[in-house]
Amino acid sequence: MSLPYDKEMRDLSQDGKGSGLGSGLILGIESSCDETAAAVVHAGTGALSNVVASQMDLHANYGGVVPELASREHLRNVVPVVRAAMEQAGVSFEELDAIAVTEGPGLAGALLVGITYAKALSFGLGKPLIGVNHLEGHIHAVLMEAGKQVSESAKLLALVVSGGHTHLYLAEQAGDLAEKSAAGVWRYCNVGRTVDDAAGEAYDKVAKLLGLGYPGGPWIDALSRRGNPHAVPFRFAQIKPRAHREGVSLPNKKAPARSSGPSFDFSFSGIKTAVLRYVETHHMRESIEARRRALAEHSEWRPGSDEAAALCDQQTLDLIASFQYAVVGNLLRQAFAAAEMYGAEGIVVSGGVAANSELRRRFQSEADRRGLPVAFPSLALSTDNAAMIAAAAWPKFVSGEFAPETLGATPQLRLGGK
Ligand code: KG4
Numbered sequence: 001m002s003l004p005y006d007k008e009m010r011d012l013s014q015d016g017k018g019s020g021l022g023s024g025l026i027l028g029i030e031s032s033c034d035e036t037a038a039a040v041v042h043a044g045t046g047a048l049s050n051v052v053a054s055q056m057d058l059h060a061n062y063g064g065v066v067p068e069l070a071s072r073e074h075l076r077n078v079v080p081v082v083r084a085a086m087e088q089a090g091v092s093f094e095e096l097d098a099i100a101v102t103e104g105p106g107l108a109g110a111l112l113v114g115i116t117y118a119k120a121l122s123f124g125l126g127k128p129l130i131g132v133n134h135l136e137g138h139i140h141a142v143l144m145e146a147g148k149q150v151s152e153s154a155k156l157l158a159l160v161v162s163g164g165h166t167h168l169y170l171a172e173q174a175g176d177l178a179e180k181s182a183a184g185v186w187r188y189c190n191v192g193r194t195v196d197d198a199a200g201e202a203y204d205k206v207a208k209l210l211g212l213g214y215p216g217g218p219w220i221d222a223l224s225r226r227g228n229p230h231a232v233p234f235r236f237a238q239i240k241p242r243a244h245r246e247g248v249s250l251p252n253k254k255a256p257a258r259s260s261g262p263s264f265d266f267s268f269s270g271i272k273t274a275v276l277r278y279v280e281t282h283h284m285r286e287s288i289e290a291r292r293r294a295l296a297e298h299s300e301w302r303p304g305s306d307e308a309a310a311l312c313d314q315q316t317l318d319l320i321a322s323f324q325y326a327v328v329g330n331l332l333r334q335a336f337a338a339a340e341m342y343g344a345e346g347i348v349v350s351g352g353v354a355a356n357s358e359l360r361r362r363f364q365s366e367a368d369r370r371g372l373p374v375a376f377p378s379l380a381l382s383t384d385n386a387a388m389i390a391a392a393a394w395p396k397f398v399s400g401e402f403a404p405e406t407l408g409a410t411p412q413l414r415l416g417g418k
């Protein structure tokens with residue numbers, strides 16, 4: 001059995017308008033982790049709406065995302081969030097060209113809520129369903145806003161850095177689509193990834209260890225500005241090239257992405273342990289517990305506030321600033337080295353950690369020094385959202401890459417080869 005949109009798509013392609021495209025409007029739905037989101041995006045670039053219902057406060061009580069609670073919250077939120085996105089965009093369901101939904105990676109139960117709802121909408125409306133990899137969505141969060149110098153590049157180096165992921169991708173544009181499309185079809189190759197914790201996870205764990213709030217990234221970002229980044233010299237161990245680790249011999253430098261020379265992989269569990277060791281050897285436990293208690297009583301205090309900063313002595317602020325300086329330095333070195341090695345024409349950085357102010361400043365100044373363009377999403381599109389899902393779906397819609405009616409959640413979904 002085929003879905004009703006098979007026929008509609010054939011009719012559209014024969015409608016005499018030449019392009020085979022309809023309104024250009026795609027509804028995106030995202031529910032892979034702790035944000036229920038929906039957005040309507042036109043032709044992969046123009047967001048008409050972008051609605052996000054965050055569960056942050058719910059999970060903050062547990063210091064991390066609780067999968068079962070996340071699924072229940074998505075169930076509660078998905079209908080009103082989609083409705084709000086449609087209303088804000090001022091379009092009717094009939095005007096949509098397609099429904100796009102995150103198929104993975106993410107939490108199985110959370111993904112299923114978005115997927116089941118998107119499938120029902122797609123079937124009920126007779127519109128195509130498009131499955132989107134969440135990681136590709138993060139990359140499109142940058143592409144949908146970036147200038148032509150970046151979005152029309154043939155080859156980019158993409159750093160996706162969030163609470164669940166730290167990946168370097170070589171993204172190559174496979175050529176022009178229909179004239180209506182601002183973005184071409186991208187192909188990805190994973191050239192680096194974390195071998196243990198994600199960078200955002202390290203932020204969250206270090207913040208928790210130091211008695212700060214959840215998620216930790218915004219806390220460490222804000223407090224780092226008040227500390228000395230050179231006070232504690234954290235170092236990152238050199239990760240062996242993956243082919244060596246896996247016992248495979250290395251071909252020469254010109255060989256395809258993954259198997260060549262240096263490693264662009266990351267490891268963030270070591271720095272977390274180093275912070276813990278510093279805390280123990282400098283007898284900081286008591287002050288950490290006092291801070292934890294004070295913050296528990298004042299959940300209204302925001303990361304950048306003077307009240308929150310006043311809870312940290314200078315030694316703690318210096319430790320926080322040194323941690324961030326080291327993490328950002330590591331991300332920067334790996335990203336720029338990989339961009340150089342693979343001849344990328346620019347760098348895009350996305351995911352929750354791309355909201356970090358020091359990361360943006362240092363990436364921008366290194367890019368300027370090298371004369372290489374670098375692009376970030378606006379802050380609203382750095383963390384999880386559905387506009388990026390609808391944007392990533394556009395080239396798939398244009399090239400007719402639709403999801404089967406059997407589309408399911410793929411919690412470990414990978415992007416690109418290797
Ligand atoms: O992309 P995202 O919303 O969700 C995942 O797919 O993981 O990223 C959330 C992560 C959290 O680890 C959070 O601490 C981190 O992004 N984050 C930040 C900042 N804002 C959010 N990390 C560093 N600096 C920030 N300003």
Ligand code: ZN
Pocket residue numbers: 134138162351352383384
């Ligand atoms: Zn994400």
